[in-house]
Amino acid sequence: MTTGSVAPPLVGLVLLCLRVWLSESTGARASADDDVLLPYAHDHGPSHSHRHVRDCLSVANGKTTYETWPSSSRSGLPVAESTVFVSDLSDSPDRSRWVYGHMTVVHDPLRTLSVLEPGGAGGCEKSHRVTVEETAKAAGCLYAQNAGFFNVTSDACLGNVVSDGRMVRDSGGVQNAQFGIRKDGSLVFGYLAREDVLDEFNPFVQLVSGVVWLLRNGEVYINQSLKAECDKITDQEVFREFVEMQSARTVVGHDARGNVVLFHVDGRSKERGMNLWEVAEFLKKNEVINAVNLDGGGSSSFVVNGTLASYTADQCKSDSRWRCARPVSTILCVHERRCEPSDCSGHGDCTTDWLHL
Amino acid sequence: MTTGSVAPPLVGLVLLCLRVWLSESTGARASADDDVLLPYAHDHGPSHSHRHVRDCLSVANGKTTYETWPSSSRSGLPVAESTVFVSDLSDSPDRSRWVYGHMTVVHDPLRTLSVLEPGGAGGCEKSHRVTVEETAKAAGCLYAQNAGFFNVTSDACLGNVVSDGRMVRDSGGVQNAQFGIRKDGSLVFGYLAREDVLDEFNPFVQLVSGVVWLLRNGEVYINQSLKAECDKITDQEVFREFVEMQSARTVVGHDARGNVVLFHVDGRSKERGMNLWEVAEFLKKNEVINAVNLDGGGSSSFVVNGTLASYTADQCKSDSRWRCARPVSTILCVHERRCEPSDCSGHGDCTTDWLHL
Numbered sequence: 001m002t003t004g005s006v007a008p009p010l011v012g013l014v015l016l017c018l019r020v021w022l023s024e025s026t027g028a029r030a031s032a033d034d035d036v037l038l039p040y041a042h043d044h045g046p047s048h049s050h051r052h053v054r055d056c057l058s059v060a061n062g063k064t065t066y067e068t069w070p071s072s073s074r075s076g077l078p079v080a081e082s083t084v085f086v087s088d089l090s091d092s093p094d095r096s097r098w099v100y101g102h103m104t105v106v107h108d109p110l111r112t113l114s115v116l117e118p119g120g121a122g123g124c125e126k127s128h129r130v131t132v133e134e135t136a137k138a139a140g141c142l143y144a145q146n147a148g149f150f151n152v153t154s155d156a157c158l159g160n161v162v163s164d165g166r167m168v169r170d171s172g173g174v175q176n177a178q179f180g181i182r183k184d185g186s187l188v189f190g191y192l193a194r195e196d197v198l199d200e201f202n203p204f205v206q207l208v209s210g211v212v213w214l215l216r217n218g219e220v221y222i223n224q225s226l227k228a229e230c231d232k233i234t235d236q237e238v239f240r241e242f243v244e245m246q247s248a249r250t251v252v253g254h255d256a257r258g259n260v261v262l263f264h265v266d267g268r269s270k271e272r273g274m275n276l277w278e279v280a281e282f283l284k285k286n287e288v289i290n291a292v293n294l295d296g297g298g299s300s301s302f303v304v305n306g307t308l309a310s311y312t313a314d315q316c317k318s319d320s321r322w323r324c325a326r327p328v329s330t331i332l333c334v335h336e337r338r339c340e341p342s343d344c345s346g347h348g349d350c351t352t353d354w355l356h357l
Numbered sequence: 358m359t360t361g362s363v364a365p366p367l368v369g370l371v372l373l374c375l376r377v378w379l380s381e382s383t384g385a386r387a388s389a390d391d392d393v394l395l396p397y398a399h400d401h402g403p404s405h406s407h408r409h410v411r412d413c414l415s416v417a418n419g420k421t422t423y424e425t426w427p428s429s430s431r432s433g434l435p436v437a438e439s440t441v442f443v444s445d446l447s448d449s450p451d452r453s454r455w456v457y458g459h460m461t462v463v464h465d466p467l468r469t470l471s472v473l474e475p476g477g478a479g480g481c482e483k484s485h486r487v488t489v490e491e492t493a494k495a496a497g498c499l500y501a502q503n504a505g506f507f508n509v510t511s512d513a514c515l516g517n518v519v520s521d522g523r524m525v526r527d528s529g530g531v532q533n534a535q536f537g538i539r540k541d542g543s544l545v546f547g548y549l550a551r552e553d554v555l556d557e558f559n560p561f562v563q564l565v566s567g568v569v570w571l572l573r574n575g576e577v578y579i580n581q582s583l584k585a586e587c588d589k590i591t592d593q594e595v596f597r598e599f600v601e602m603q604s605a606r607t608v609v610g611h612d613a614r615g616n617v618v619l620f621h622v623d624g625r626s627k628e629r630g631m632n633l634w635e636v637a638e639f640l641k642k643n644e645v646i647n648a649v650n651l652d653g654g655g656s657s658s659f660v661v662n663g664t665l666a667s668y669t670a671d672q673c674k675s676d677s678r679w680r681c682a683r684p685v686s687t688i689l690c691v692h693e694r695r696c697e698p699s700d701c702s703g704h705g706d707c708t709t710d711w712l713h714l
Contacts, residue, residue: 307661
């Protein structure tokens with residue numbers, strides 16, 4: 001055996017030790033990653049084409065597979081306003097089922113909302129997984145929560161990812177529910193053909209993929225999403241369970257004024273939290289118009305000024321008495337308005353009106 | 358009518374407007390203060406003397422009405438470590454009752470823990486009430502939670518208050534359960550004679566009053582506290598209800614190493630959270646030795662780096678869908694080690710060992 005053939009495993013071992021040492025030296029407790037909530041038995045999304053999605057839509061929605069809405073750009077408002085809820089979801093009056101979460105209304109999202117890669121630019125390419133706290137702290141996010149799904153084995157980011165004008169990952173047209181902001185400030189929710197994702201005339205400056213379009217034009221759109229996002233017989237059961245299960249959830253939507261709405265609820269799969277029907281009803285009642293479900297379960301984290309402000313689901317690896325935040329993939333980050341340089345750090349056409357803000 | 362006689366109400370109106378404007382301009386939502394959890398029907402504490410408390414103690418504890426423990430001052434450790442819990446407290450296997458909270462272990466408490474007045478020094482004299490977030494942010498606390506009770510009508514701080522070596526308020530010997538740190542670093546839990554509170558040889562540098570000594574020397578001490586803290590027949594029912602009620606709770610204790618332990622659990626009176634028996638058992642199981650219950654209910658807040666990290670109980674005044682943090686009185690603040698000037702900013706004898714830290 002030559003030295004050359006021994007080197008790769010040795011390098012791997014050294015890298016592994018370095019990784020363990022690095023994670024310990026930050027003082028962060030490790031998550032046991034024991035609340036995995038997956039919508040598909042295989043891959044991430046259906047194998048069928050965008051044409052299939054378009055063809056199976058109801059006549060009521062015409063042939064549009066997504067909705068757009070102009071984003072709010074009002075001046076004189078704080079960047080965002082966050083509210084805390086503790087709500088009783090019980091069906092019977094003698095038995096309470098409490099759910100805990102936050103709803104955050106983001107004004108002027110074109111300038112203040114970013115999809116960030118885990119740990120910062122380049123994180124997806126390196127298959128990094130980083131807690132929302134760490135990514136948010138490094139980027140100076142005022143509010144942040146986990147966004148897109150990731151491969152639980154390889155840690156790779158899944159779906160489409162556009163971060164501050166940079167195309168990080170193109171899913172190749174997989175038909176998951178999308179949330180994006182285009183260069184002109186329009187908010188986009190729904191199913192996109194690959195040409196839409198790659199559009200160069202009015203490109204996406206932020207884009208991330210979820211699973212299940214929860215609300216469309218103010219109405220619950222879960223049954224239609226089930227049809228659009230799920231095809232294989234083997235996946236149907238898994239997918240339906242994903243929708244029906246009480247769990248921690250993370251969602252992005254918008255209201256009538258064009259504010260982006262971030263929503264999360266704490267929970268643990270099969271134990272606490274909300275199923276997607278309950279989430280959709282909650283958002284509808286709170287005047288959200290379009291909303292897309294993002295990664296939930298043990299990934300769900302809500303962070304304010306770099307500090308975890310939610311109760312995460314995973315147990316800590318070192319001590320199961322406590323709960324630990326899971327390292328995740330992309331996040332949604334609400335930050336101060338960015339309007340320099342002229343492309344506003346990838347935030348699209350935001351020089352207009354800047355002087356009036 | 359002269360101008361002079363009109364002036365006071367006008368001044369009052371102007372001050373009121375100023376107060377409303379100031380509270381609105383901070384962007385903070387107002388709490389409806391609707392989860393009031395009071396241990397006494399009248400006043401704050403029993404009318405009997407310290408001698409009465411001493412005389413009614415069991416022989417097992419001798420005539421000592423409080424416990425002292427040397428505080429930890431280990432070097433090389435972070436200031437504190439905080440853990441999140443989500444625990445099932447249900448009695449039957451088919452019905453879950455989840456409680457959410459944090460437990461924070463504070464190393465080297467003599468140098469890193471302060472009792473702070475609401476809004477900073479002078480807050481008690483001015484009967485200020487300020488959210489834990491605001492007081493903690495201004496003082497640079499790493500972790501903070503609400504501490505002593507306050508008068509819900511006049512907003513005055515109640516009980517004994519010593520903050521960073523300054524005697525802010527002397528309760529006049531009222532027999533509530535106390536938590537304090539003396540100049541030499543000893544941690545004190547229990548009932549104090551007025552001479553103990555005013556001791557000049559080894560004075561308290563931090564002191565705050567709670568209600569109910571939960572754990573004494575590792576054993577639940579609630580029944581004994583009920584005897585010691587409650588005497589009038591009319592108060593007994595109120596006091597017992599205070600102990601038995603599910604609610605949000607805030608507690609301070611210590612472990613065998615002399616670390617101070619901060620504990621809080623979210624809840625709302627009669628609806629969610631823990632009763633004091635459950636809190637005492639939880640702390641005992643987690644190796645806490647002495648512990649005193651502090652103000653709970655709508656006052657309970659846990660703040661990390663100036664950010665609210667718990668779910669508060671009160672509804673928001675403006676919109677009952679959401680929960681708002683209540684402005685409160687004193688807080689417990691965990692901060693970076695303070696060892697300059699020579700009295701360590703009121704933190705007692707902490708020059709020793711400083712060079713070795």
